[in-house]
Amino acid sequence: MDALFETFKTRAEAVSAEVHRFPGRPEALAFILGLLREPGGALWADCGFLEGLDRNELVAQAPGLSFQVTREAAAAVRVGISQMDWAVAATGTLVQDAAKVELRLVSTLPAIHIALLGTARILADLPGALQRLHPDQTGCISLITGPSRTADIERVLTIGVHGPERLIIVAVDELQGSAA
Amino acid sequence: MKSAFRESVNVALNNANLTGALGRFSEAYRVGRAKAYEGIDFEAVRERIVAVKSHAASHLDELAEAFKARAEARGAVVFRASGPAQVKDYILELAKARGVKRIVKSKSMASEEIHLNKHLEAGGIEVAETDLGEWIIQLAHQTPSHMVMPAIHMTKEEVAEVFSSEVEAGQTPDIPRLVKFARGKLRGKFLQADLGITGANIAVAETGSLVIVTNEGNARLVTTLPKIHVAIVGIEKLVAGFEDIQPILTALPRSATGQLLTSYVSILTGQTPNTDGSPKELHIILMDNQRTAMAQDPKFKQALQCIRCASCLNVCPVYRLVGGHVFGKTYTGGIGTILTAWFDELKKSEDIQSLCIQCGGCKTVCPGKIDIPELILELRRRLAVEQGQPLVQKAAFAVVNNRRVFHAMLRAASVAQKPFARGGFIRHLPLFLSDLTEFRSLPAIAAVPFRDRIKSIRQPACREKAVFYSGCLIDFSYPEMGEAVVTVLNKAGIEVVYPERQTCCGAPARYSGAYEVAASNAQDNIEALLETDAQYVVSACPTCTVALKQDFIATFESLGMTGRIPEARKLAAKAVDFSTLVKQLVDQGRLTFKQGQDLGRFTYHDSCHLKRTLEATEAPRELMAKAGYQLAEMTECDMCCGMGGSYSLKLPEISAPILERKLGNIKATRAPLAVMDCPGCVMQIRGGFDKDGAAVKVEHTAQRLADRLE
Numbered sequence: 001m002d003a004l005f006e007t008f009k010t011r012a013e014a015v016s017a018e019v020h021r022f023p024g025r026p027e028a029l030a031f032i033l034g035l036l037r038e039p040g041g042a043l044w045a046d047c048g049f050l051e052g053l054d055r056n057e058l059v060a061q062a063p064g065l066s067f068q069v070t071r072e073a074a075a076a077v078r079v080g081i082s083q084m085d086w087a088v089a090a091t092g093t094l095v096q097d098a099a100k101v102e103l104r105l106v107s108t109l110p111a112i113h114i115a116l117l118g119t120a121r122i123l124a125d126l127p128g129a130l131q132r133l134h135p136d137q138t139g140c141i142s143l144i145t146g147p148s149r150t151a152d153i154e155r156v157l158t159i160g161v162h163g164p165e166r167l168i169i170v171a172v173d174e175l176q177g178s179a180a
Numbered sequence: 181m182k183s184a185f186r187e188s189v190n191v192a193l194n195n196a197n198l199t200g201a202l203g204r205f206s207e208a209y210r211v212g213r214a215k216a217y218e219g220i221d222f223e224a225v226r227e228r229i230v231a232v233k234s235h236a237a238s239h240l241d242e243l244a245e246a247f248k249a250r251a252e253a254r255g256a257v258v259f260r261a262s263g264p265a266q267v268k269d270y271i272l273e274l275a276k277a278r279g280v281k282r283i284v285k286s287k288s289m290a291s292e293e294i295h296l297n298k299h300l301e302a303g304g305i306e307v308a309e310t311d312l313g314e315w316i317i318q319l320a321h322q323t324p325s326h327m328v329m330p331a332i333h334m335t336k337e338e339v340a341e342v343f344s345s346e347v348e349a350g351q352t353p354d355i356p357r358l359v360k361f362a363r364g365k366l367r368g369k370f371l372q373a374d375l376g377i378t379g380a381n382i383a384v385a386e387t388g389s390l391v392i393v394t395n396e397g398n399a400r401l402v403t404t405l406p407k408i409h410v411a412i413v414g415i416e417k418l419v420a421g422f423e424d425i426q427p428i429l430t431a432l433p434r435s436a437t438g439q440l441l442t443s444y445v446s447i448l449t450g451q452t453p454n455t456d457g458s459p460k461e462l463h464i465i466l467m468d469n470q471r472t473a474m475a476q477d478p479k480f481k482q483a484l485q486c487i488r489c490a491s492c493l494n495v496c497p498v499y500r501l502v503g504g505h506v507f508g509k510t511y512t513g514g515i516g517t518i519l520t521a522w523f524d525e526l527k528k529s530e531d532i533q534s535l536c537i538q539c540g541g542c543k544t545v546c547p548g549k550i551d552i553p554e555l556i557l558e559l560r561r562r563l564a565v566e567q568g569q570p571l572v573q574k575a576a577f578a579v580v581n582n583r584r585v586f587h588a589m590l591r592a593a594s595v596a597q598k599p600f601a602r603g604g605f606i607r608h609l610p611l612f613l614s615d616l617t618e619f620r621s622l623p624a625i626a627a628v629p630f631r632d633r634i635k636s637i638r639q640p641a642c643r644e645k646a647v648f649y650s651g652c653l654i655d656f657s658y659p660e661m662g663e664a665v666v667t668v669l670n671k672a673g674i675e676v677v678y679p680e681r682q683t684c685c686g687a688p689a690r691y692s693g694a695y696e697v698a699a700s701n702a703q704d705n706i707e708a709l710l711e712t713d714a715q716y717v718v719s720a721c722p723t724c725t726v727a728l729k730q731d732f733i734a735t736f737e738s739l740g741m742t743g744r745i746p747e748a749r750k751l752a753a754k755a756v757d758f759s760t761l762v763k764q765l766v767d768q769g770r771l772t773f774k775q776g777q778d779l780g781r782f783t784y785h786d787s788c789h790l791k792r793t794l795e796a797t798e799a800p801r802e803l804m805a806k807a808g809y810q811l812a813e814m815t816e817c818d819m820c821c822g823m824g825g826s827y828s829l830k831l832p833e834i835s836a837p838i839l840e841r842k843l844g845n846i847k848a849t850r851a852p853l854a855v856m857d858c859p860g861c862v863m864q865i866r867g868g869f870d871k872d873g874a875a876v877k878v879e880h881t882a883q884r885l886a887d888r889l890e
Contacts, residue, residue, distance in 0.1 A: 011440065071405065071455040075371060091441040101453045104404045108397060126441075127426055135387040135422060135449040139254065143445035148397040150359060151437070152313035152331055153339050155205050158359045161312055162366065163397025163444070 004089045004122045005171060011092030012169060015146030016159055021119060021171040025049065028172045029058075032081070032114060035168065036062035040078025042110075045069050045102045047083035049116045049175060069102035071109075080106030080164070083116040083175075084144075086129045091145055094169065095129045098142040107144065113164040115144070118175035185506075185531040192502040193833055197335050199501055203841075205332065206500040210816075212438025213491070213545070220430065228427035230549045233485040236418050237475045243385040243418040244466050250388030254450020256462040263469050264294035270465060271296065271377070271410055272303045278408060278461075280305060280374040284366075286392070286399035287311040288379030289327060289488060290412040290467055292510045293523055296377075308369045310398040312362050319346040325504035327490040327512060328436045333503050366398075376402035380413045381488070382428055383466075386421045389449040390464065393432065393442040400444055407454050408461045415471050416484040428487055431547035435489035470522045479558050483518050485548030490515075492542035492552055497820045497838050498535050507535050514542045514552040521559050526566065533559050535834070537827045538691055539820035540792035554734075560693030561738065569694055577697040583683035583704060587631075590656045594625035605870050616829060619836035620867030623657040630659035634678045637666055642675035645714040649705070649755075651724035652684055653859040661859055664886040665720050665758060671889045672762075672770040674716075681708035685727035686735070688826050695735055699744075702732040706747050717751060720758040720882050722790035722858045723825065728755035730793065757790060758882055759857050763799035766806065772890045779808040781851040782884075785842070785865065786818035787858035800857055800881045807888040812849040816841075823864035839868045846876060853877045855884055 009019040022028040028049075036042050041064035044050065050067075059065050066073060074080060082103050086095040094115050098104050107113045123129050126143075133141050148163030159165050192198060236243055248258040261267045275283070283305055285291065297307045297318070309318040313330035317323065320342045324330030331339070336353040343351040343358065347365060351358065378399050382391035390411055392399045403409050419425065425447075433439040451459040474480050493499045493513030504512030509528060511519040514536060521529035536556045543551055569577070580586050600606045601624035609617045616622060630650050646669055654662045666676045686701030705728070709717050719725045732748040735741075765771045782804060790796050797818070801811055822828060822838030842865060846854050854876055856862060866878035 015439075015443070071371070075367070093441055099452055101404065101455050104400060105455065108400050108404060126429065127423075130422070130426070135384070135389040135447060139449050139452040141447040142400070143441065143447075145439075145441045145443050145445075147443070149395050149443055150312045151395075152311070152316065152329060153334075153355050153358060154201060154336050155208070155329070155332065156336075156355045158356055161359050161363055161396040161398075162310065162370075162401055 001120055001122070004124065005119055007089040008087055008092055008122045011089065012146065013092070015092055016149070017092065017146045017167040017169055019169045019171065022173070024174045025172060028116070028170050032170065033058075033061050035112075035114065036065055036079060038078070040064065041066070041076065042079035042081060043067075043069050043073055043077050043106050044081040045100075045106045047116065049083050049172070069105055071105055074105035074109040077110050079112045079114060080110035081114040081116065082106050085121065086132060087117055087122040088124075088126050088129050089122050090125045093126070094144040095133060096142045096144070097133055097138045098140045099138045104140070104142070107142070108163050111160065111164060112166045112168065113147075114168045114170060116175065117169060117171045119171040119173045120176065122171075182531060188506050189502055189831070190833060192506045193837065198333050198503050199837070201332060201335070202500040202503055206494055209438065209494040213435065216434035216438040216440060220434070225427050225430050226547050226549050229431060229487065229547050230485055232419050232424040232427060233548060234482070235420060237416065237481050237484040239420070240415050240418065240472055240475055243420060244415055246385040247383055247388055247418060247466065250385065251450060251464055252388075254388050255459060256388065256450050256464050258464045258466060260466045261468065267294055267412060267465050267467050268296055268299040272300060274408075274410070274463065275300065275305055275375060276303070278374065280408070282369065282373045283307045283375045283377060284310050284369055284373040284402050284406065285314075285377040286379070286394060286402045287314050287330075288377065288412055289511065290379050290414045291377065292324060293469065296412070308366065308373075310366050310370065310402060311394070312359065312396060315362060315366065316342060319343070323505070323510060325512060326493060327488055327516070333505065370401045370405050373406040375408040375410065376406040377410045377412065378402055380411050380417055381432065382419055382425050383413050383417045384422050384425060385418055387449055389422065389447050391425055391429070392446045392448065393444065395437070395443045397444050400446060403446065403448060405455065407458065408463070410463045410465065412465045412467060415466050415468055416486070432487050432489050435491040435545065435547050474522050480518070480522065480555060482548070482550050483515070483522070483555060485550055486515050487547055489547055491545045491547070495541045495545050497539060497541065497822070498537055498834055501834060501837055502535070507532055514556065515550065518552065518555050518559065526559070526562060529559055530563055533563070534830070537820055537822070537824035539788040539824065541788075541820065544792055557691065557693070558738070560691075561695050564693035569692070573692060573694070577689050577694050580684050580689065581697050581700050583681065586684065590625060590652075591629070594627055594656070597625055605867070607870070615832040619832065619871065620839060620864060621870040622867055623863055625656050626659050628659065630655045630662040631678065631680060633659050633663065634666065634676070637663065639666065639670055639675050642670065642673050644674045645677050645712065646674045646716040646718050647709050647712050647714045648676045648678050649682055649709060649717055649719040649724055649728060650678070651719060651721040651859065653863060654720060657863065658859050658880070661720055661880045661882055664880070664882040665718070667886040668762060668771070668882060668889060669718070672765045677712045677714060679708040679711055683708075685724040687723050687727050687731065690731055690735060691825055695739055698731070698735045699739055699741060702727075702735055702748065703744065706732065706744075706751050709751055710747065715754070716756055716761060717754045718756055718758060718761050720857070720859065720880060722757055722787050722794060723860060725755055725757040726789045726793045728752060757794055757796055757857065759800040759803060760794070760796045762803055762885065766803065773806045773808070773888055774890055777808040780810065780853070781812045781849075782809045782853040782855050783812050783814045783846055783849040783851040784817060785814070785821065785846070785854055785856040785861055787856055787861045788820050790857050791818045796857075800855070803881065803885055804855060807885055809853070809884070812851040814845040814849045816845055821861050821864045823860045825860060828864060839864055843868050843872055843874070847874055851876075853879065855879055855881050857881050
């Protein structure tokens with residue numbers, strides 16, 4: 001797991017993603033709440049990470065946070081949070097069953113996308129991930145490798161054109177399940 | 181070539197922004213691509229792509245039906261369209277029926293191919309491109325100049341100007357700000373749009389899935405926010421199984437932009453929920469537009485293996501000078517020339533196909549393993565058949581076709597050139613010929629051609645024979661190269677036989693599409709060269725060697741002259757290039773080098789045919805090292821020198837800047853000697869240095885080895 005994580009981290013950082021790893025949910029949560037301190041609001045799409053957490057308590061700690069994902073809200077907030085199903089070490093890629101539109105809204109419209117990931121969900125390569133997530137099971141598989149980027153003007157790499165300008169990956173060792 | 185086209189070439193060549201941007205990009209691309217493929221077996225990946233795509237090309241109808249059934253079972257509506265009009269009408273009618281006022285699009289070459297935007301806008305619908313590059317060129321009322329980077333020809337100043345005049349005044353040429361501006365302006369359009377249009381990079385028959393890749397994330401927004409999604413998919417995007425997407429996803433980002441994976445890959449299958457919970461209306465248009473006809477053409481079927489990565493543009497020495505507005509229509513560069521001929525019409529490729537210098541660089545990087553240069557030659561041949569050859573060309577080949585007349589003319593020219601020749605060079609030619617000597621000097625035609633000189637060479641008694649095929653340049657311009665070949669082979673105990681009846685190898689005719697002339701040249705040469713029973717037929721010109729080994733056969737095949745092929749194969753089996761043969765002789769111990777001399781540094785230029793067709797890259801380097809020279813590699817050692825046979829005569833304005841770059845790369849090594857295996861490259865590069873004035877000696881490998889052997 002450590003070796004896969006290290007490869008994943010190297011590859012993801014090479015494409016301008018930020019990668020953090022925590023042993024448990026409390027540490028990860030503290031880190032996320034820290035990120036939400038800045039104004040602008042945040043939307044958290046329903047996911048395994050939230051199971052058993054008191055959402056009112058979270059909103060109390062991060063006043064701009066909401067769990068009601070709509071297109072209007074997603075277009076308005078600074079931060080979107082969602083959980084990934086798998087990741088691919090070889091390319092630093094996140095893999096998600098994104099059939100639920102809420103999952104796409106929070107990872108496309110806000111300027112910052114926080115992607116939660118069980119550390120053990122990191123696989124070696126893409127074929128492995130596509131064996132576990134197949135079009136027969138879902139209408140939308142999203143592969144995300146770094147934040148939104150363009151080089152369309154003079155070949156100068158510029159981050160954050162239509163999608164998020166920051167992709168913050170939070171890997172949590174104790175997080176076992178997938179997004180659902 | 182039409183004069184308007186020639187003019188557009190010159191405008192592009194004089195656009196410093198364009199040539200600068202493309203030149204820098206092509207240099208960075210080589211490095212980025214190589215890095216992205218580290219640890220990946222490119223040959224294995226492209227073999228898989230060829231297997232997947234060629235299977236699909238043989239089963240287009242079957243896969244389209246399977247795709248339709250699967251996608252419709254998942255709630256999509258699949259419409260099979262034969263041509264552009266059907267696609268455009270379908271989308272406009274759908275939009276009208278649903279009361280659509282605004283459309284957002286993510287990048288789709290298929291929609292560019294059919295000029296969709298114009299049609300929708302004429303129907304009163306607002307269409308916004310959302311890929312940044314596409315949006316810029318839409319605002320600038322231009323067409324994409326590159327398949328992956330549509331606005332690569334524009335500077336930030338030009339972009340700022342377009343934004344200021346078309347969207348909001350006061351934009352400054354600051355790239356991050358311009359990008360932010362686009363984000364802000366397009367965000368509103370995404371949220372307001374009633375319908376989203378995308379293309380697809382892959383369509384999977386087994387699952388009814390579309391695979392869409394973007395770096396900006398615009399396709400995710402286009403397929404998520406509007407309630408209707410229309411995907412326009414050329415049927416060549418079909419693959420049979422879901423697993424088949426893997427080699428394509430491995431190669432596409434690496435070859436296109438040097439990325440391990442594109443930022444966003446969406447695999448969409450059937451209906452997904454809209455943001456209000458309703459199921460999204462999904463229409464998939466499978467567009468044929470000549471793809472089936474292409475699949476049925478035995479030569480061009482392979483062009484359907486294209487994954488639209490544009491690497492053929494990125495490595496092309498001509499594309500990087502003139503860009504896609506000259507080199508292509510909707511689709512650009514080498515593959516663009518071929519697609520234009522099919523999706524548009526053959527005649528539309530007439531001018532652009534002439535830009536291909538046949539260096540073969542694109543063939544080596546193509547993930548679909550498409551022989552782009554060969555297909556362009558085939559276009560040339562078909563154009564020549566359809567329209568006839570230009571008169572001047574016809575007259576010239578009539579001469580080349582008759583060996584006696586051709587050789588008599590060359591001898592006459594050696595006399596006629598006298599007023600222009602000094603010290604072996606012709607530095608200035610008068611009138612319309614002056615273009616040829618403006619950027620490089622030409623070699624003077626030798627007073628005594630090699631065919632006469634060899635008669636006075638006294639060869640030792642040998643147990644083996646090699647037939648020498650000189651080619652025109654060595655025969656009439658550089659006989660000393662031929663003499664060096666004789667010296668080297670004699671030392672290995674091989675007698676050199678020179679059949680008098682050999683003539684031009686036919687490459688000039690073949691590369692001009694005049695296959696009948698090439699076939700006649702081939703026939704004359706086969707007879708002449710097989711007359712003597714020798715172990716080898718050796719040539720010191722790679723283009724000639726390729727003619728002997730491959731082109732004679734290919735020309736006969738193209739013309740259906742199957743009866744000639746067995747003899748051509750017999751010759752091909754014996755034919756070998758000089759350095760490969762000498763390397764064999766050295767390895768066999770039949771040739772040994774003098775020991776213990778440090779002869780200084782040299783740099784080696786890989787000639788196109790030697791490197792990419794004969795694949796002899798190491799032999800000449802190794803031989804030079806054994807002879808006592810130290811190799812100083814130049815940047816882009818295997819990039820074309822701009823000679824390209826008669827190309828430099830037809831398009832001197834393009835040949836000149838390609839040569840200039842080559843001279844610069846050679847000078848940067850500070851080696852006093854540049855060695856190569858092709859007399860054509862020697863002619864170009866030596867002539868360039870004669871004008872340039874730099875003290876770099878340019879020689880054929882044979883000349884440098886001749887006096888270094890025991």
